Amino acid sequence: MTSGTRHDAGDALKAREAALVAPRGPSHASGALIALERIPTVVVNDHEELALLVARRIATIIRERNAEGRPAVLGLATGSTPIGVYRELIRMHREEGLSFKQVVTFNLDEYFPMGRESIHSYHRFMWENLFSHVDAVAAQVHIPDGTVPRDELDAWCAAYEQAIRDLGGVDIQILGIGKTGHIGFNEPGSGEKSRTRLVHLDAVTRRDAAADFFGEEYVPREAVTMGVATILDAREIVILATGEHKSSIVRRAVEGQVDLEVAATFLQRHQNTTFFVDAAAAAELTRVATPWLLDEVDWTPLRTLQAVTWLSRKTSKAILKLTQADYAEHQLSSLVARHGTPGAVNGLVFNQLGAKIRGKSKLPHGRRILCFSPHPDDDVISMGGILRKLTENGNDITVAYMTSGNIAVFDHDVRRHLDFLLRLHRDDALGGAEVDAFGQKVYAFLAAKQPGDVDIPEVQDIKRIIREAEAVSGLETVGLGVGNGRFLNLPFYQTGKVKKDSIGPADVAIVRAILEAAKPEFIFVAGDLSDPHGTHRMCKEAIDAALGELWPDRVRGPHVEGDRRLADVPSGSQAPEVWLYRGAWQEWPVTEATWLVPLAQEELRLKIQAIFKHQSQKDSAPFPGQDDREFWQRVEQRNKDTATILDQLGLAEYFAMEAYVVD
Numbered sequence: 242m243t244s245g246t247r248h249d250a251g252d253a254l255k256a257r258e259a260a261l262v263a264p265r266g267p268s269h270a271s272g273a274l275i276a277l278e279r280i281p282t283v284v285v286n287d288h289e290e291l292a293l294l295v296a297r298r299i300a301t302i303i304r305e306r307n308a309e310g311r312p313a314v315l316g317l318a319t320g321s322t323p324i325g326v327y328r329e330l331i332r333m334h335r336e337e338g339l340s341f342k343q344v345v346t347f348n349l350d351e352y353f354p355m356g357r358e359s360i361h362s363y364h365r366f367m368w369e370n371l372f373s374h375v376d377a378v379a380a381q382v383h384i385p386d387g388t389v390p391r392d393e394l395d396a397w398c399a400a401y402e403q404a405i406r407d408l409g410g411v412d413i414q415i416l417g418i419g420k421t422g423h424i425g426f427n428e429p430g431s432g433e434k435s436r437t438r439l440v441h442l443d444a445v446t447r448r449d450a451a452a453d454f455f456g457e458e459y460v461p462r463e464a465v466t467m468g469v470a471t472i473l474d475a476r477e478i479v480i481l482a483t484g485e486h487k488s489s490i491v492r493r494a495v496e497g498q499v500d501l502e503v504a505a506t507f508l509q510r511h512q513n514t515t516f517f518v519d520a521a522a523a524a525e526l527t528r529v530a531t532p533w534l535l536d537e538v539d540w541t542p543l544r545t546l547q548a549v550t551w552l553s554r555k556t557s558k559a560i561l562k563l564t565q566a567d568y569a570e571h572q573l574s575s576l577v578a579r580h581g582t583p584g585a586v587n588g589l590v591f592n593q594l595g596a597k598i599r600g601k602s603k604l605p606h607g608r609r610i611l612c613f614s615p616h617p618d619d620d621v622i623s624m625g626g627i628l629r630k631l632t633e634n635g636n637d638i639t640v641a642y643m644t645s646g647n648i649a650v651f652d653h654d655v656r657r658h659l660d661f662l663l664r665l666h667r668d669d670a671l672g673g674a675e676v677d678a679f680g681q682k683v684y685a686f687l688a689a690k691q692p693g694d695v696d697i698p699e700v701q702d703i704k705r706i707i708r709e710a711e712a713v714s715g716l717e718t719v720g721l722g723v724g725n726g727r728f729l730n731l732p733f734y735q736t737g738k739v740k741k742d743s744i745g746p747a748d749v750a751i752v753r754a755i756l757e758a759a760k761p762e763f764i765f766v767a768g769d770l771s772d773p774h775g776t777h778r779m780c781k782e783a784i785d786a787a788l789g790e791l792w793p794d795r796v797r798g799p800h801v802e803g804d805r806r807l808a809d810v811p812s813g814s815q816a817p818e819v820w821l822y823r824g825a826w827q828e829w830p831v832t833e834a835t836w837l838v839p840l841a842q843e844e845l846r847l848k849i850q851a852i853f854k855h856q857s858q859k860d861s862a863p864f865p866g867q868d869d870r871e872f873w874q875r876v877e878q879r880n881k882d883t884a885t886i887l888d889q890l891g892l893a894e895y896f897a898m899e900a901y902v903v904d
Contacts, residue, residue, distance in 0.1 A: 273536035274528040277496045279509040280480075282516040284523040288483045288778075291517050292325030295415070295479055299330060300339050302413050302477075312343045312381070314405070316414030316472070317371075318425075319348070319363045321775050322481045323415055327371040328743070334375040341377040345408055347401075348384040349416070349425040350466035353394075353439060355387030360693055361453060362387060385437070385465040394465070398437040402471065414475035418482050421445050422490050422503030426466035429502040433510075435468030459692040469507050478514040480505065482522040485827050491518055492525040534572055540579050542593070547832045548573055549590040550890060559891025560591045594892055597837045601630045604838070609637045611761035611817070613752075615780040616646040617712035618855040619767055622872050623824030625719055625848030626840040626880070626899050632720040639759045641727045642712055643752075643780045644734035647696075647704035650857045652687050655703050659683055695736075705730070711855045718851035727755060733779060741775075744782045753787040761817045768821025768829075768902060792816035799835060799903045819904040825872060828879040829900035831886055840897040845880060849873045 275282070285291045299315065306313035317323070333339040348363060357364040364384045372382055383404060389397045405411060416424045421443055427435065428443040441463055451457035472478065482491050494505035495516055508514045523529050532538050533548055540548075553560045556567050568577045580586040610631060614620035620628065620640050631638060659680055666676040679699065686697050696704070713723045729751050733742045756764075766784055767777045788795060795816035820836075823829055831837065840848070852873040853859065859871065870878075880897035888894040 274532055276535060277527050280495050280514055280516045282495055282518060282523070282526070284518055284520060284526075284529070286520055288322070288325050288519050291481060291483065291519055292329050295326045295481065295517055296329035296333065298479065299326070299413060299415075300333055300337075303339065303341070303344055306412060307340075307343045312345045312408070314408050314410065314412045315344060315346045316411040316467070316475055317346050317348050317367065318415045318417050318481075319350075319366045320417045322417045322483050324370055326415065326481075330371065331374040339375075341372075341375045344377065345381045346372075346377070346383060347405055347411060347467075349472075350464055351385035351387045352461040353387045353463045353465050355461060357386075357388065360695075385467075387465065389465075391439075394439050398439070398465065401437045401467075405471070405474075411475040413477045413479060414472055416472070416478060416480040416505075416508075418480055418487065418490060418494060418505050419446055420449065420486070420490055422494055422505040424469070424472060424480070424504050424508070426464040427469050427472075427504040429504070431469055431504045432501065433473070433507050434470045436471050437465070437467050440464055440466055455692050469504055473507065473511050475511075476513060478508060478511055480508060480514065480516050481518070482516070483519045485521045485524060487518075487522045488525040491516070491522050492527075496527060533576075537575065540576055543832075545576060545586065546590055546593050548576060549586060550594075550832050553890050554886075557889075559889070560594075561587050561891050563587050591891065594831065594887065594890065597831070597834055598887075598893070599836045599838055601634060604630055604634055605636055605763055606634045607636060608762045609760055610639070610763045610765070611755070611759045612638065612640045612765040613767065613780065613784055614640055614642050614712075615767050615777045616644060616649070617642045617708040618646070618715065618852065618858055618872070619769075619777075619825060620712075621715040621719065621848065621851035621855075622876055623767065623769065623822045624765060624899060624901075625715075625851045625876075626844050626897075627838050627901075628721070629719045629844060629847060630838070638721060638725055639727060639755070639761070640712075640716060640721070640725055641729055641752075641755050641759075642709070643729050643731050643783070644776060645701075645705040645728070645730050646708045647701050650704035650707055652690065652700075654707060654857045655683065655700055656687065658703060658707060707857055708855075711857060714854035715851040718847065718854055729755065731780070731783065733783075734776070741779065744779050744786070748783045749786045749790070752783045753790055756787055756791060756817075763820065764817045765820045765822055765901075766904070767823075768904070769823035769826050788816065788819070797904055821902045821904050823900070824876055824879065828883060829902055831883065831890075831900065833902060834900035835903040836901045837883065837887070838899045838901065839884070839895040840880060840899065842896045845877065845897045848880075849877060852876065 283294065285294065302315075303313040330339065334341065346367075348367060351363045352361065355362045355364075359365065364387075367382070367384060371377070372379075383401065385401065386397065418424060421429050423429070423431070423443070423446065426440050426442065426446070428440060428446060431440070442461070447460045447462070448457055450460045454460045480494075490503075490505070493503055494508070497503065497506060499506045499509055508516075520529075527535060531548075531551060532544075538544060549560060549563070552563060552567060552571055552573060555571060556563065558567065563583055565577060565583050568574055568583060576586055577583055580589065604627065612620055612624065612628070620642075628638070628640075663676060663680045683697075683699050683703070686700060690696075709726075709728055712728075713726055716722060716725055731748045731751055733744050733748050736742060764784075766781055768781070769777055792815075797819070799818065821829075855872075877897075880899060883898040883900055884895040887898065
């Protein structure tokens with residue numbers, strides 16, 4: 242079949258966007274601002290709004306097709322981004338009566354070879370995350386089969402295509418987008434006329450999947466995928482992207498030329514495709530990053546700061562040296578006109594940036610501070626410098642480690658620590674027989690363990706203890722101690738697998754309890770949401786929920802120093818000021834940062850030493866992402882780069898800097 246014409250779906254999507262996206266969202270843009278966008282793009286504030294919009298569209302199609310007396314045909318995707326959509330569909334089934342009895346589904350892809358019950362299989366993913374929670378009919382669920390004999394694959398793929406055609410085609414196809422721009426497993430070089438087939442996986446794709454398989458060497462080299470032409474045959478296509486790590490490829494797919502090396506660009510030729518992205522994934526779209534190049538803009542203080550900073554870096558001139566000619570040449574004359582002279586706007590932005598800098602004397606003194614660390618090393622990786630300064634300022638600091646981080650410990654580290662334990666307790670008088678039995682059980686399990694197997698409780702405990710001990714050592718390096726650490730071990734993380742449970746009431750209750758106990762005036766939260774498995778995002782979800790319960794009317798933004806005192810009981814008192822940190826995967830741009838905290842050479846060295854204490858993550862971390870460097874190397878470069886940017890803008894020269902955003 243051929244692509245259908247754009248029907249009223251586009252108008253429906255726009256109506257939802259207008260109703261659900263906050264007015265501050267960048268999706269409210271003039272025609273000129275979206276002139277470069279070759280795929281209609283809806284920008285929402287966060288992944289929850291994205292999930293709501295897309296799930297509602299799917300539900301509408303299901304109901305419309307069923308009212309017509311025929312089944313709705315859905316093309317579905319796997320991965321972390323669609324999970325929110327599936328959760329909302331499950332909620333709609335349970336609370337609104339949305340039925341899937343008259344729904345037929347076709348999934349995009351599957352690894353090959355891959356058993357259906359493997360923890361890595363997309364067949365299992367779909368049943369665990371959607372089908373088993375609704376009234377889906379098993380016979381109407383179609384997922385590429387990773388168990389088909391190789392010599393029968395061509396015939397199987399042809400039958401998959403025919404099954405779609407027999408049902409009249411896919412009504413709505415859900416897609417994610419890979420870092421190379423792949424859709425499904427249509428890797429760079431996939432042609433526009435390609436159909437369902439066996440493909441070789443790109444090196445970048447395999448590396449992205451390495452963490453799920455506990456090592457790149459275990460990732461299948463092939464997969465079965467719908468082709469580009471199969472995808473383009475759908476009447477309507479929705480493609481989703483969240484997170485800063487997708488911002489570059491989103492811009493390439495939406496604004497770039499159609500390119501054989503970027504399969505997502507073929508969607509520009511489809512008559513009814515809509516891109517849904519959160520604010521982070523939209524960050525590099527021209528209408529967001531440099532809207533003044535497209536149309537007249539409202540020169541808010543933030544936009545003025547962004548434009549002048551951009552111009553300074555574009556021209557390689559310090560801010561105070563920018564001239565009328567520089568502004569005119571880069572379409573910023575209206576900004577000068579607004580302020581009268583280049584000197585006036587230069588000075589304004591220079592002072593804005595300077596006011597962000599906070600040395601030790603301007604940081605909190607004698608306050609109660611609670612730092613939430615999603616993993617046992619995020620505290621020192623992301624805010625090791627400010628932790629030392631806050632300690633020196635006499636603050637009462639609690640670091641709450643939200644998860645054990647045990648899945649990120651290699652088995653060889655377990656063997657090394659177990660060997661130490663067995664050697665220590667070899668004397669029967671010290672309980673050696675019991676320890677030996679414990680050791681033999683662990684050794685036997687590790688000897689038989691296959692990639693992806695869930696660790697037995699004894700191994701999970703050893704890995705947890707390894708990471709807790711490292712966390713305490715890291716705290717001691719920055720001047721704190723074992724009494725400053727709290728290990729929350731939130732239930733959502735305790736699956737023993739890479740895949741985690743959803744945040745639930747038990748997680749929120751634990752976070753709420755430590756907020757009530759610590760009575761913090763300031764809290765630090767991971768705002769670095771690009772970690773490979775979404776743990777940071779889920780931890781922030783639990784924190785936000787707990788804050789919402791305790792302070793439903795919480796006012797966000799910096800509080801005036803000296804105007805804050807918490808009552809003895811948190812409920813009803815002033816909410817703590819929330820500082821968001823980054824560091825392991827991303828860094829806050831200087832234009833977005835609320836505060837920039839300078840680090841001297843010796844302070845950065847101390848921070849790196851604290852990171853070194855996490856020996857299980859040293860040399861080769863189990864989940865490094867796409868960056869080959871160790872965490873301490875990334876941190877050193879990013880903290881120095883932040884300081885370098887300020888220097889290039891003409892402000893004071895510092896050795897390194899950490900950046901924070903007040904939520």
